[in-house]
Amino acid sequence: MSAHRRAAVMADVARVAGVSAQTVSRVANGEMNVRAATRRRVVEAMREVGYRPNGAARALKRGSFNTIGVITFTLSTFGNSHTLDAVTTSLAKRGYSVKLILSGEQTSSSVSGAYNRLADEAVDGIIMLYEAGLLDHGEALFPPGLPVLVIGSTRVDSLGMTVDVNQEQGARLATQHLVGLGHRDIWHIAGPMNGFAARKREDTWRAVLSDNGLQSEGRSIPGDWTADSGYAAGLFLGDRDDVTAVFAANDSIAIGLIRGLREQGKRVPDDISVVGFDDAPDSAFLWPPLTTVSQDFSMVGEVSSQLLLEAVRTGETPAAHSVLPTQLVVRQSTAPAPRR
Template sequence: MAAEGTPVRRRRGASMADVARVAGVSGQTVSRVANGRHNVDAATRDRVLAAMREVGYRPNGAARALRNGQFRSIGVIVFELSSFGNTRTLDAIATAATTSGYSVNLLPVLDATQGAVSTAFTRLGEQAVDGVIILIEAHQLDEAEVMLPEGLPVVVVDSSAHYDYPIVDTDQAQGARLATEHLLDLGHRTVWHLGGPPSSFAADRRLRSWQQTLTDRGCPVPPVLVGDWSPRSGYETGLTLAGDPDVTAIFVANDQMALGLLRALHEKGRSIPGDISVVGFDDTAESAHFWPPLTTIRQSFAEVGRRSVDALIHEIHAGEHHHQPVAVPTELIIRNSTAPPRR
């Protein structure tokens, strides 16, 4: 223990010179190994790595990043972190980034405005990231005043924004078409739809596809019903629809609203699927355990995350990007909440 008043000196960390001395090589050779250069033969590399472990030398990752121009870090700007889709997509992005050797810097924004997005880019720039994935599932990104900075690789997830960047999303239109066609093929005269909030790009694409599918099949298009993704909004809508005998089939824009709607129909004495068939969207883990188990549309959040990270890494390395949007296919999962209508 140091005497009172005596300054305590911290132990100096191992240096490249220490590694070079133990490995019996030059400092330049140690530098090449530390920086991942390939112009060192395998035996020498192994000897240097062993010496690093022996003396406890850790390469300075930040300094190496400045020299190489890459930080092995991806920034993610996300809006509505609590939503099911964003949470699952963010988890998939983090998994794919980690698998590819990148860390993730997460920056939630409170609203998808020009100021908020610009501030987020500035903050991520200060954290030294190689590229950015924008996960803002809202129409604000389509508005002209939201400008994205030049010179930084960017991938946009789940948006209809017409930017000069790769866009990766679930094929929302295909999923809504599969849900609507399934109910029509069972023999229902038409399909009602409980949509998500108008600000949501995904909700808008599902609604438009539902309308178009009914029109293409020559079926009546019922009035649009709007929810907010919550079970409560599904429950409130279900209380209204339960009293209409003409309603025999409902496509709900997400599984959580479908859960609330199922409860309301049960409370009003409507049999599912005997009186009313219900299809959800997302295939949440709980949907297989609803009563009855919910027929729904499965999204591959893992594939969306992987494809968005792949597109960003391609931009980072190639310095260029493709312009073709990536639409990840959906799948109809048939369970017990749908059946032919009673005759």
């Protein structure tokens, strides 16, 4: 007579973690009133004893649900909305639908709670789309049971599967393009500094300037991915004489920037050259058409879908970290530095 191993229950997790079953339940349900250190200990105990939340257990019994959950903080940014569109399109071609949860609070508890809500709604895997650097600091821990893929992070030491465009390559192409045109006074309008992409783009801009003996200190202006922040920066920079070029962290910022510069009597690119990032569909139809960095959202969707669905099929989550290339698209918003 063969022996069957008993499935792990909450009591097993509580015993290994040295906490109450109620605390285990709070962690499994993503409740906020659990200290970070305790949450981490409980999740590690779940993995050790092989405990799986109920939603994942049902998935194992009933087979594939042909549904993928997506968690994000916002759909208001160009990058998030287009990435979600690419992921949804790619999954649909493979016969999968998408359940979306907007996690308004950028906290580890909020993310964990969203994860557990999706786990209870019969999904086969989860894709995280996020702006803040929450997961890059290893603060959000997911109970075992469902494969998770994160789009927008290259923190390879703490995350199983990640996909992102090469932020450093894109920012380097943009900044080096301006340096190659002879610009010495190159400013940057940044995205929110709590996001991986914004930080990487600014850090790379600084590095390229330093490599070429150029100054970056005091030449970065905080932004928030919106045209409004670019417009405010344009009004400020248009009143200065120590700027001939600007690398904007995304195309929306660049669009607002160009308007602000014009209202201050500056011509683009005659007086100030502008480079964006994203290659948004409208960027080629601005005046002047915008020089920008293109990132292939459809490729992000394809690679993310392939990685996650393979993990669903095999039941294993590999340490797979895909960094996709970017490309500089040169249009008429950049020109050689003006003579002074």
